[in-house]
Structures are given as C-alpha cells and as structure tokens.
Amino acid sequence: MKLARSCSVLLFALVAATALLPVGAQAQTKLKMVLNWKFEGPQAWFFLAQEKGYFKAEGLDVTIDQGEGSAASIPKVASGTYDVGFGDMSALIDMAAKYPDSAPVAAYMMYNVTPFVIAVKKDSPIKTMKDLAGKTIGGPVNDGALKLFPDAAKAAGIDASKVSITNMAPNLREQMLTRGQVDGVFGYMLTVAFSAKAIGMNPDKDLRFIPYSDYGVDSYSNTVFFSRKLVKENPKVVEGFVRALNRAVKEVVANPDAGLEYVMKREPLLNREIERERLIATFSTQMSNPEIGKIGFGDVDDVRMKRNIDLVVDGDASARKPAVSDVFDRRFLPPRADRLSKM
Structure with missing residues (x-):
C-alpha cells in the first residue's frame, strides 16, 4: 500500500511538473x-x-x-x-x-x-500568346505555369492544342531555351529570371516575358x-x-x-x-x-x-x-x- 501510494504521489508530481514546463519543452x-x-x-x-x-x-x-x-x-x-x-x-x-x-x-x-509567364529569347518572333501556334514551349512537368496554360490560352483566345509542349528537368529549362531547343519556357517570372542569371544570362537583355496577367489571369x-x-x-x-x-x-x-x-x-x-x-x-x-x-x-x-x-x-x-x-x-x-x- 505504501509503495502504491508513493508511486501515485510520484506520478502526480511528474504530471504537475510537465504542466509547468514552457510549451517548447513539452512533447512536440x-x-x-x-x-x-x-x-x-x-x-x-x-x-x-x-x-x-x-x-x-x-x-x-x-x-x-x-x-x-x-x-x-x-x-x-x-x-x-x-x-x-x-x-x-x-x-x-x-x-x-x-x-x-x-x-x-x-x-x-x-x-x-500572379507570377506565371512564358519566357522567350529577346530576339524571338513570339511577342504575344497569339504567336505561340506551331511553337514548342517547355517546362518541368509539375510547373504551375504549365499546369495553368490551358486556362491562360482560353483567356487569351488561342487554341492550346496548337502549341507543342515538352517537358524537361527543372535545371535544364533555361539552358534549353538559350540553346534554341525550345521556343519558350513556362515558369514563374522570378524563377526563370534568376535561374537564367545563375548560368550567366542577363534576363533584362536576353529574355522577354509574356505574363499570364496580361490576358486577365488574376490567380x-x-x-x-x-x-x-x-x-x-x-x-x-x-x-x-x-x-x-x-x-x-x-x-x-x-x-x-x-x-x-x-x-x-x-x-x-x-x-x-x-x-x-x-x-x-x-x-x-x-x-x-x-x-x-x-x-x-x-x-x-x-x-x-x-x-x-x-x-x-x-x-x-x-x-x-x-x-x-x-x-x-x-x-x-x-x-x-x-x-x-x-x-
């Protein structure tokens, strides 16, 4: 009986002590x-x-x-x-x-x-969404701009099925664009711009961005x-x-x-x-x-x-x-x- 009572007292003391600890010290x-x-x-x-x-x-x-x-x-x-x-x-x-x-x-x-854009090289003939027909645009398979492209195309009044889509590894996006392996790329404007900068490009001089927001996409x-x-x-x-x-x-x-x-x-x-x-x-x-x-x-x-x-x-x-x-x-x-x- 004494042992049981002692254990109960100890358990109560431990519970009380835990309750007094700051939140960060309790079980996370x-x-x-x-x-x-x-x-x-x-x-x-x-x-x-x-x-x-x-x-x-x-x-x-x-x-x-x-x-x-x-x-x-x-x-x-x-x-x-x-x-x-x-x-x-x-x-x-x-x-x-x-x-x-x-x-x-x-x-x-x-x-x-809304950060979504299609990026093309500055000397590209693609200046608006309407210029995308027959062109190949690339992006990582899970890119948000690529996923939203059918909606952006609809808002721009173009047929998305006339645009060829190709996927690439994310770290190859800007390289494939600058090498001319694709006509443009999907992405977040800042992601593309700074990734291009990291490989030695000047995004202000070398790239043109076509923002989805120009076509009423206010997502x-x-x-x-x-x-x-x-x-x-x-x-x-x-x-x-x-x-x-x-x-x-x-x-x-x-x-x-x-x-x-x-x-x-x-x-x-x-x-x-x-x-x-x-x-x-x-x-x-x-x-x-x-x-x-x-x-x-x-x-x-x-x-x-x-x-x-x-x-x-x-x-x-x-x-x-x-x-x-x-x-x-x-x-x-x-x-x-x-x-x-x-x-």
Whole structure:
C-alpha cells in the first residue's frame, strides 16, 4: 500500500511538473513539410521559424524537405506523405474540384500576385500568346505555369492544342531555351529570371516575358496548405504553425539578411547575392498585391478567389466547383493587426 501510494504521489508530481514546463519543452507534435522547389532565398521564413525556435514555441517539431515544383507538393500532402506544403493555389483548386475528400486546405497566402509567364529569347518572333501556334514551349512537368496554360490560352483566345509542349528537368529549362531547343519556357517570372542569371544570362537583355496577367489571369499563386485530416483533427496545430510562420515572415521582410543566413545554412552552395536579390524581388513582385492593405498579408479576397476557382474549374464538366471555404480556411490566421499591411 505504501509503495502504491508513493508511486501515485510520484506520478502526480511528474504530471504537475510537465504542466509547468514552457510549451517548447513539452512533447512536440511532429510535422513534415514539403516546399515548392529546391532550397532558395524566398523560403527564408520557413527556415528562420525552424532555426529560431518559433515552431518549437508552438509545440511543433517541423521537418522541411525541398520540393519538385509548385504543383507537385499538393498530391504529396493529399496522400499523407506530408502534413504541410507550400505550392500553387490553382493546382490545389484543381484537386479540390476533382478529389474534395482528400485535397489539402490552404490557410496562409504567400504569393498574392500572379507570377506565371512564358519566357522567350529577346530576339524571338513570339511577342504575344497569339504567336505561340506551331511553337514548342517547355517546362518541368509539375510547373504551375504549365499546369495553368490551358486556362491562360482560353483567356487569351488561342487554341492550346496548337502549341507543342515538352517537358524537361527543372535545371535544364533555361539552358534549353538559350540553346534554341525550345521556343519558350513556362515558369514563374522570378524563377526563370534568376535561374537564367545563375548560368550567366542577363534576363533584362536576353529574355522577354509574356505574363499570364496580361490576358486577365488574376490567380493567386503559392500558399501554405495542410492535410484535410490535420485541419479536421488538430486545428490547434495548424493555428500554431501559421502563427509561427507569420512571425517569421514579418521578421524576414524587416531584415532579409537575417532570413538569408538560414537559407545559406541549409544550402551553402547557393550564390548568396543572387538569393538575396531573389528574396527581395519576391517581396516587391509576388507578395505585393494592393489587397493586403485591406485584408492583411496571408488572407485572400473572397471575390478574387472565386474568380480563381472559376478560371480553373469552368469548362471541366467532370469537376465539381469548390466553394472558397473548401480551398482556403482563414480561421487559423493571426489577428489582422498582427499581420503585415504592406511589403
């Protein structure tokens, strides 16, 4: 009896002591995250949140893996291989339309400006979408711009079937373009521009960009999303992740070099100056939609998101049209006052 009583007292003491520990010292919820692409400057906030303990302070043990394209991360989260992803909103909408029970749910919008382009050489005869007929355009199979091309072609009033599509490894995209092996390439403007710069090209002098936005494509781009299972069963984990990330985003925007330290720590072979330029350019071009002055960074405008859904789903008779709340859940956002209002 005395032994049993002693054990009970000891167990009570251990439970009480655990309750008094700071959150970061308690058992951590393990999360696996997959990024949109190989490690690069515009992922600085994820690494900073991890290295400075912001995730840990929320009770999270986050593992971050590089990705294979902005559309490729969506099925990896949908399948349960990863809990969290960073990737293209339009690809997420497409999955939600076709597989509503397994599609991930976005909770923090990062790239709120349409980044998709077709890049051609400066001396190319291709100057508009209408010049693409009979030409060969290439891109990695999971590239967001390639995935959205049929919708962009429809918006531009051209027949996408008259454009030949070829796939290549992501690291060969700019090389194949400059060698004339393809007439143009799909991609994010900054990704193509800085990858071209990394191989010695001058994107301002050597390339011409045909933006999808010139044809009325006003889509959202990369967002942070979570497995539907995690959102349903452990919403506090999602809320904590978003809170930690929002804290890191504000810090990196205020001091890009602080964030860049953790990028270089993760991938020392990167060109620091190019990644710094890429990071700052991302602020000014892909994260600077005027709407954030009204709704705050990380949120979406429901009317604009509805247009994005219409762009992706209209014309696909086999797909159900998801509601905005099916693809983006703002319940997990920090208060408006805690999120950025400008970049």
